[in-house]
Amino acid sequence: MSNSPLSVGFLLPATDRILGGEVTITTADGRTMLAGGVVPEWDYFKNLTVHWPVSVDLAALLDDCTLTSRARVHAVIAWHASGTGTRGAGPVIGIEDGQNLAMADIPGEELGGKLHLRLRIVLAETDPAAGRLAPRRPGSILWQDTTIAVLEGSGSRFPVVQTSFANSGIADGRPAMWYLSCGTDLDSSDTGSIRLYLNTDHPATASLLNSPDSERSQVLADVIRYDAARQLVLHALSHEELDLDGGYESGTLGDLLANLLRRCFPLRTLNELRGDRQSDPGEFEARIQAALGVVNR
Amino acid sequence: MNVLWAYPRLPAGIAEELLHAHSAVDPVQLAPQAETTHTRATWYPTAPNRVAAEQLSELQQLVRRIARDNGWPGALSRQAATQFDRQLAGELYRQMRILPADAASEEVWSFLSLVLLPDVAFWRWPNPDRRPRYERILGQPRNVFRRLWHRVHILGADLGGRLFEDEAVGLLERPSLGSNPRTARAIAGAHLAFADRYPEVARTSLLRVAALRLRRMSVLVSLEALDDEQLAELMTEVFSGAVRSLIDTVDESLQPQGTYGAAPVRKSGR
Secondary structure, three states: OOOOOOOOOOOOOOOOHEEEEOEEEEEEOEEEEEEEOOOOOOOOOOEEEEEEEEOOOOOHHHHHHOOOOOOOEEEEEEEEOOOOOOOEEOOEEEOEEEEEEEEEOOOHHHHEEEEEEHHHHEOOOOOOOOOOOOOOOOOOOEEEEEEEOOOOOOOOOOOOEEEOHHOOHHHHHHHOOEEEOOOOOOEEEHHHHOOOOOOOOOHHHHHHHOOOHHHHHHHHEEEHHHHHHHHHHHHHEEEOOOOOOOOOOOOOOHHHHHHHHHHEEEEOOHHHHHHHHHOHHHHHHHHHHHHHOOOOO | OOEEEOOOOOHHHHHHHHHHHHHHHOOOHHHHHOOOOOOEEOOOOOOOOOOOHHHHHHHHHHHHHHHOOOOOOOOOOHHHHHHHHHHHHHHHHHOEOOOHHHHHHHHHHHHHHHHOOHHHHHHHOOOOOOOOOOOOOOOOOOOHHHHHHHHHHHHHHHHHHHHHHHHHHHOOOOOOHHOOOHHHHHHHHHHHHHHHHHOOOOHHHHHHHHHHHHHHHHHOOHHHHHHHHHHHHHHHHHHHHHHHHOOOOOOOOOOOOOOOOOOOOOOOOO
């Protein structure tokens, strides 16, 4: 079960009671592909149908959770499109012993970016004869699994905007080279929250944009890349609500910031990192440099 | 089948420059600068139904009429601003008939604010300090028009119109709760019912506390898997708990009833 808290307060089935199969995505024109990769030639006008097979040892599942044979178990596919932020779900199905097939019809006009899919096996309703530690609430999540389909873009880089700082007033219109804008909503899309502005007025960034393959441009690109990552590290440390164990969904700003800190400082907690920065900011900057690498050529 | 339209998009760099240029201009002077096209505008590449210039002009006239009804180009009181937003939200949604996926594009709303309707956009949300990246004018989620459209799309015109501004923001800016129309409408409906029943509770606090409880619960309970009755019962439980935590007027003899318990009951004589 992915993304589960350490203790949910009720009994869960053993992991081998439920086995998710290969998730397929079928477009309206009849093309079927496995989830986990790119949906080719997708656009707003292509609705998608998701099929998610799941094999359940129902008797063992109920027994693990101290539910009785009268308990009913359901499955549902929940979806979330990073490009639009919209969420929805397919129809709820009753789980039977053996093979089951959950599905969801997803309207293309509500989608964009990456499509996050989550299959959940849940308790349908309270079982009055269940054991003391059994799940009780309708909808209690007994098991879940996730996958992603990429609908648009690589999803791995944030947008870069070329603009005249003099004409747009960024940095008071003075000749800065770049500006990283980063939002604070940890649940919002990572690529939608971060934007790098390059100043077309500045000769160095103008040269980078016009001659990206020159050696000078490549060094500058490395420096900008490093500085953007550095700013994100500092943004993460300054964000009061960030929690490295917050269970942020993949593709959110919270997930990006938490992963960045874990990757750069795998052995340090958030509080330790904040303390490190406060006690010796210069040395902490050096550690960021070491973790990220300033110039890689 | 109703046709949904794709709208022109203004690239972010151009939007920043227009934001800077328009910010120092009086709304009356911005009106003649408004256009239905821009040389640098783009479209969603495969959109078969692009909104026509005539439709954009109709939209422009509609928004301007509502603005004039609420005092454009005069200074905007807080009350008039709220009234303008409420009148515009449903009309904007019905008139635009924009593809929801297209409405997720920041560039679409930048076009509306900076090219089609700068006179109204800067009247509603002036930017006298010429702040770059001003979120009310650029097409970000809090954009002058985008937030009204989004509110109606998720909550519907009725529920969306009955929520206060900070309540709508508090709900719709929590993606895990406010991005699924069915869940968001259940939350908004329960919130309005409890706010009506317990007028002594600060409405914004009620929604904030309930949303925090729901977010914690949604880690354990799949809201998508609940039927309508179960979802309504869950909302009753959550908002009852929120009310209990915010007021001390709860009958202490209250005992939970049903799956999710009952609403708190006020002490007699209050």
